[in-house]
Amino acid sequence: IFYRMTLTGNMFIIIFSYLDSHLHTPMYFFLSNLSFLDLCYTTSSIPQLLVNLWGPEKTISYAGCMVQLYFVLALGTTECILLVVMSCDRYVAVCKPLHYTVLMHPRLCNLLAVASWVCGFINSAVHSLFILWVPLCGHLQVDHFFCGVPALLQLSCFDTHDNEMNIMVTTSIVVIIPLVLILTSYGVIARAVLRMQSATGFQKVFRTCGAHLMDVSLFFIPVMSMYLQPPTENSQNRGKFIALFYTIVTPK
Incomplete structure (x- = not known):
């Protein structure tokens, strides 16, 4: 149900923004990009989850897993940058x-x-190549509902503590810098709003910025909770729920 709501809602935003000439503005142009991005981001993981929940075999090929990893990382990074824009x-x-x-x-x-899309896919290519070099062993049971970096590192044949720390540092750069830029922008906006004497102007600013701020909160807080913490058994279990939240609820 949530997946269908995500598809329907974002498709309506894209269609209406294209058909209504009054919506041919930068704000709705970027909103359409974000809606298309959310469509792709959700589709990169949820259909495979639904297939696994429906059938008795909860499997994915290695090639399919790597493709899913690449697009999940690429689209997630692109969303970080696009929210800054x-x-x-x-x-x-x-x-x-x-x-x-x-x-x-x-x-x-x-x-x-x-630029947002290109940077996202380049960053994903670097991380995906890094995962391809990690030798996997054991029963290859991915302890997650999609192929993510933390879940795949758990299948490695050697100690990945240093690798996990490097990934956490890299993720910090990709996540923290955009978040700081967003908060800085809204800090300046807040200062400008406080100087306004008109209640109508304040309401207009709140309408145009409120939805974006909500989206930023729903995306960045779960991502930071999942990736910017030392990997433990409890964090892995909690990460599944958090990942389910920002792959289904946030795009909707």
Whole structure:
């Protein structure tokens, strides 16, 4: 049910943003990108989960696992960067309203969107190649509902403590830097809002920024709870629930 709601809701956003000429603005352009991204992100893991829940065999091929790993990492990283771009768009709209159409012109918006996707897929390629070099052994039972980096490292034949620390540091850079940039943008926006004398202006800013802030919270908090902590048995079990939350609930 949640998967169908995710598909339907995001498809409606994309279609309406395309058909309604009043919505041909940078904000809805980035929102359409985010909706398409969420469609892909959810589809990269949930259909395989539904297949495994439906049938008696809960299996995935090694090639399928690597493909899933690549796209989950790529789309997750892209969402981090795209949320930063959307916060910058809101900063310009609130703090530089007279220069908004000049600064956020279509060519720049397209460039920012393409850069977000390219950076996400390049970052995923680096991590995926690293996992391909890790020798796996045992029964190859992935202790997760999708092929993620922490779950695959548990199948390694040697001690991966150093590798896990390196991945945690890399993830910190990918997650913390975008989050700091987003909070900085909204800090400046908050200061500008407090200077407003008009209640109508305050309500308009809240409507345009509130949904984005909610999405940032629903995405970054679970991701940080899952990846930015030392791996333990309890954290692995808790990570399954957290991952289920940000792959189904957040995109919806």
